Amino acid sequence: MRKLVHFLRAWLAYWRYSRPARKLVVIGITGTKGKSSTCRFVASALEAGGHKVGLLSTVEFQIGDKRWLNDRKMTMLGRGEIQKMLKDMVRAGCDYAVIETSSEGILQYRHYGLCYDVAVFTNLGTEHSERHGGFEKLKEDKGKMFAALNFCHKKINGQKIKKVIVANVDDSHSEYYLNFPTDEKWGYGVEVKNNNGVEEHKTLSACSISLKENGSEYFVANQKYILNLPGQFNIYNSLAATAVAFSQGITPDQVTTGLEKVTLIPGRMEMIEEGQNFKVIVDYAHEPMSLTELFTTLRQMVGGHKIIALVGSDGGGRDVGKREKMGEIAGKLADTVIITDVNCFDEDPVQIAEMLAKGARKAGKKDDLDLLIEVDRRKAIALGLSKAKPGDVVVITAKGTEPIIAIAGGERIPWDDRVVAREELKKFLK
DSSP states (O other): OHHHHHHHHHHHHHHHTTOGGGGSEEEEEESSSSHHHHHHHHHHHHHHTTOOEEEEOSSEEEETTEEEEOOSSOSSOOHHHHHHHHHHHHHTTOSEEEEEOOHHHHHTTTTTTOOOSEEEEOOOOSTTHHHHTSHHHHHHHHHHHHHGGGSOOOEETTEEOOOEEEEETTSTTHHHHHTSOOSEEEEEEESOOSOTTOSSOEEEEEEEEEEETTEEEEEETTEEEEESSOSHHHHHHHHHHHHHHHHTTOOHHHHHHHHHTOOOBTTBSEEOOSSOSSEEEEEOOOSHHHHHHHHHHHHHHHTTSOEEEEEOOOOTTTTTTHHHHHHHHHHHHOSEEEEOOSOOTTSOHHHHHHHHHHHHHHTTOOBTTTEEEOOSHHHHHHHHHHTOOTTOEEEEESOTTOOEEEOGGGOEEEOOHHHHHHHHHHHHHO
């Protein structure tokens, strides 16, 4: 019954706002990590090609020249809100809509009526698998975005819009998504050796990679790409955007210009600077895959210095099974682990913390030495800063730009890790 209600609301919203997605080329991006960054890279590449773009992601919204932070604590807005935003994009003269598409949104039919033309798969981990009834069901539910490519076929300004699939072929699940029927298929990866057993598709392969503290360089064919965001994971995100842009007729030179213009994605590896002699970074990493990538990248940045990591996990019964694993990853890859609250909802934050601590202990961390629990998030941030020595990095994970902390009784406390980190840094430096 609930599914029927979700579907009917989506259907009504689609028609109420005059089916706006039919007037836009719609790009959907799904996966476990990297979706928001990929959205920004895609938008920037399309803009470099002379197009006006709308964007909906966990981090931010955009309609043409107007950009603002997503303060809704939702990756995909409600069905009516999404359709209204699409209609506003049409009115603003946008050519493209780039939409981060979550598995939760798909479960609630928020993807209905978006009329996707390009479907992008970044990677697949176990996050939210409990919500879907298991990993295989999660994988299948994400596939509904790819099946939706055939929901409607468009002509815009008299031109037929082709249907495109783009997938990370370095992920073992890419074959499933690339095998959906479509007009054109693109794979991307790092030093790709084969087509992953999938029917013929075009492949972008990054090689001659040079990772730097504040960015990276790599080549695809004979074209050099420069990124101003660090980490190999951003190479993957930019490759996805490059494949999307190429499928839309954007030239390599335009793509490189667009990618190079992306210098900050709020709450994603965002540096907090107040004149301190160590690094402070706010990052949204909140599940095993993203934590592993984050800490691996930071280890390359800090060399022999230490990583002091604040980690935590949402309450509300969400992905309980990932908590111990996250603690273990932090225990293995960070030097000091501080466990704190993220959004406990109606769960006891101390119990959540103990689940993460169990994993950190398994990795060899010792209580009150290199494993600390402080569920008050502000105090935990201050504690992390107090542990830092010159050259170290304090990384504050799990919230990024989230604007609230959700606690028991439905209460929501206004919050921004970046603001609190600056406030505590100023106190610390005094």
